[in-house]
Amino acid sequence: MNEKLQLIEELESSVRSYVRSFPTVFTKARGYKMWDEAGKEYIDFFSGAGALNYGHNEPAMKKKLVDYILDDGITHSLDKATDAKVAFMEKFRDVIMKPRDMDYRIMFPGPTGTNTVESALKIARKMTGRTDIVSFTNGFHGMTIGSLSVTGNSMKRKGAGIPLSHTVQMPYDNFVDGEDTLDYFERFLEDNGSGVAVPAAVIFETVQGEGGINAASFEWMQRLERICREWDIVLIVDDVQAGVGRTGTFFSFEPAGIKPDVICLSKSIGGYGLPLAITLIKPELDDWKPGEHNGTFRGNNMAFVTATESLTYWEDPEFEKSVQARAETVTKFLDNMIDKYPEMKAHRKGRGLMQGISSDIEGFSEKVAEHAFERQLIMETAGGHDQVFKLFPPINIDEEGLQAGLDVIEASIKDALKSMNVKTKTAAK
Structure with missing residues (x-):
């Protein structure tokens, strides 16, 4: 074993995971490519689990960040006012919220996905005076206790070591074949004996990233919103992984035309991979007392700098169209793989540049990811049994890079x- 990997084996906690799947020492990254210490070049279809939607070391963001640091810009400020913070809020308002007719207060919790979820759950409980939260089967919302309580994965839930209470799991869209699962939810609300x-x-994800790339239909989301309005329930969309262009629009719920009460964003909202999270709250719900939810590292100024620059992409409507065009390429490729290799016993999951193939053959998707890494492509699996191999290329990847990655995936399927x-079919003949 490599000496550096041996050091990790000896010193790092057994909780480590990705280094087990990708056992090499990476030293450099740019765009959709990474290099290890041996000089091997890898195509990255992992994108930091959705934290690197614009790829590694995006040049314009990097320049802004370096200039900010060299000019002695504020690094740490909690939630004090800084030029970097104001610039981000202005651009987010003008480029993202105004064109979408969105009216939200911007909250800066601790700079992680689980923290934006924690803040969303707290504000909903505070404003309604109720305790229970409804989440959905196969949902993943984070690893702190509140977020874990609304997460479906039993292995991750067991890690809490205590009972996770005040939550109710309901079936996600298509969890039961041929049934509208919201009938079940609505019946529970109506029946006093439930x-x-x-x-x-x-709280729900429009596309369940860790849960198996399950995509809710627009009709299902619309009906869920109607139910929440009828019963005065706060509607929270966890867009930590599916947002910031990953599904083809800035917010993953845009095509459904719904208006969540609270929106959770993290991962790629920082643009460069720097820690940042924001919680968007409708003004009528924003009734925090000062400091009622805080954190030492809320409002990461260096992430504000790169986040502001990243929003430049969204000033041009052609960018969104280009993401959707790449997504269509991925859809056609996956459908072709399913037709070409029926032996996979597979079907396509997800939408946008958040898609994958789910195989009914136990261990198959893990094998595809393993062979892909051998062929120098980084890709992970998802789902309760790792039954889905998922494609998460940068949303600004060029056509050449995208096709190169798809070619590796087909070869890995064969492997x-x-x-x-x-x-x-060929072997059978």
């Missing part, structure tokens, strides 16, 4: 079929 009180909030002794 044991389910009217909740403070409903996996061969290594698992799955008979192909």
Whole structure:
């Protein structure tokens, strides 16, 4: 074993995960490419689990960040006013909220996805006076206790070590084939004998990233919003992974035309991979007492600098169209793979540049990801049984890079079929 990896083996906690899947020492990254210490070049279809939607070391953001540091710009300020903070808020208002007719207060919790979720749950409970939160099967919302309580994965929930209470799990869209799962939810609300009180909030992901790239239909989201309005339930959309262009629009819920009460953003909102999170709250819900939810590292100024620059992409409507065009390329590719290799027993999941293939063959998707890494492409799996291999290229990847990655994935599918002794059409002949 490499000496540096051996050091990690000896010193780092057993909780580490990605270094096990990608056992090399990375030294450099740019755009959609990474290099390890041996000089091997890798295509990155992982994008920091959605934290690097614009790729690694995006040049314009890097220049702004370096200049800010060299000019002795404020690094740490809690929630004091800084030029970097004001510049971000102005640009977010003008480029993102105004064109979408959105009226929200911008809250800066601690700079992580789980913290924006924690703040959303707290404000919903505070403003309604109710305790319960409804979440959905296979949802993933973070690893702190509140966020974990609305997460579906049983392995992650067990890590809490205590009972996770005041939450109710409901079936996500298509969790039960052929049934509208919101019938089930609505029945629970209407029936006094259901044991389910009217909740403070409903929280959901429009596309469940860690849960298996499950995408809710627009009709399902619209009906969920109507139910929340009817029962005066706070509607929270967790857009930490699916947002910031990952599904083809800045917010993943835009095509459904819904208006969440609270929106959770993190990961790529910082643009450069620097820690940042924001919680968007409708003004009538924004009734915090000063400091009622705080954190030492809320309002990361260096992330404000790169986040502000990242929004420049969204000033041009052609950028969004280009993301959607790349997404269509991925959709056609995955559909072609399913038709070409029926032995995978697979179907396509997700939308936008948040798609993958789910295989009914146990261990198959993990094998595809493993062979992809051998062929110098970084890709992860998702789902309760890692049954989905998912494609998360940067949303600004060029056509050449995208096609190169897709070629590696097809080769890796062939490798996996061969290594698992799955008979192909060609082999059967």
